[in-house]
Amino acid sequence: MARIQTIKRETASADVNATLDTVKAKLGKVPNLIATFAQAPAALHAYLGLSEAVTKGRLTAKQRESLALAIGQANSCQYCLSAHSLIARGAGLNTEAIQAARHAESGDALTEALLKLAVKIVQQRGVLSDQDFMEAQLAGVDDGLILEVIANVSLNTLTNYTNHIAQTEIDFPVVEV
Template sequence: MSRLPLVSTETADAEQADLLTEVQRQLGRVPNLYAAMANSPATLRGYLTLRDALTHGKLSARVREQLALLVASENGCDYCVAAHTMRAGRMGFTDEAITATRAANAEDPHADAVLHFAKDVLRSRGRVDDDLIASARQRGVSDAELSEIVGHVSLNILSNYFNHVARPELDFPPAAITEGAALATKWRSASRVALVDGYALRNNTGQPVGTVENVQVLIEGGFLHIKVSETAEVQIVSAPAVALVTYRAES
């Protein structure tokens, strides 16, 4: 359950409603991230304004999506990795390209240079040295693009960190776990897992159901592993079959 309330059209005041209407217009729906961020109209408006400004910059939509995916992966934001994995797939990125992006690699030389510089910005917290800037320029990254990379890193850090604080319910198909290279993959407690219509899991009595509650889950390699009890066989479903995973707050 989200640690901040999700603002809906029924609970929104006039300013919140205007912002959520704009999100609906841009995205076709209101993801839980934005519904939680709407608790502060100033925060949501600032986020949307910066995002809109950056969409009119030099970097292409594909590279912007790669930057969002890289930053989310580096920051261990499961919510944003899930959202941008889905969006990258819809833009035609293969599973291999998505995996490479999360490691700051790309087949396209320009995108590869952008991702490498963004990773350096993230890991140094902006304290990149002269050689890194010179290398990016030599690889064809313009000064305008260097500036925009910092903007996109900042934009996505905002959404990543907000998700860490608010923990909104995941309303995108889950992607591979993003705990980070330094942390071991682990099972997590979920109060609810719901599948897309047409898919089923077996509950703890062996009956096929579309939703299970109070289970253990593990996301790995684009698949969701589910244990409905400690003695039950692990069930595995592909990410597109998952409609919703509600994690329990960890103590």
């Protein structure tokens, strides 16, 4: 059972309900994570704003989903691994690519460099050595992409930690950590 419950639509503010209606129109449902964020409108809008903002960068949908999988695995977030395993299929990743991404691997060298960088950021709490930084750059990850990876780590860490603390009920096909 969740520690932090999803918001009840009948008690939510008009603004929150309008936001949740927009999410439902876009996704076909309101995932439990988003309904949990709705308990704090500031958290809900922060999540949705950052989530939308990262789509406007240079990273492709496949790369962003691969990052979400690698970060979710690094943070042991079953909810996010379950959600992003499904979403990744819609972005064009097959079963093998999804499994590879969870282990910071990819058939594409740049994507693999992005994944390895993201996992280092998570595991090292944002502290990269000069060697880590240079390895990423030598693999083709320029300053702009490094910052986009940081934004994606921030977004996914927000959801990973929220799910850990809230114990969000998984409403996607369940994937084991």
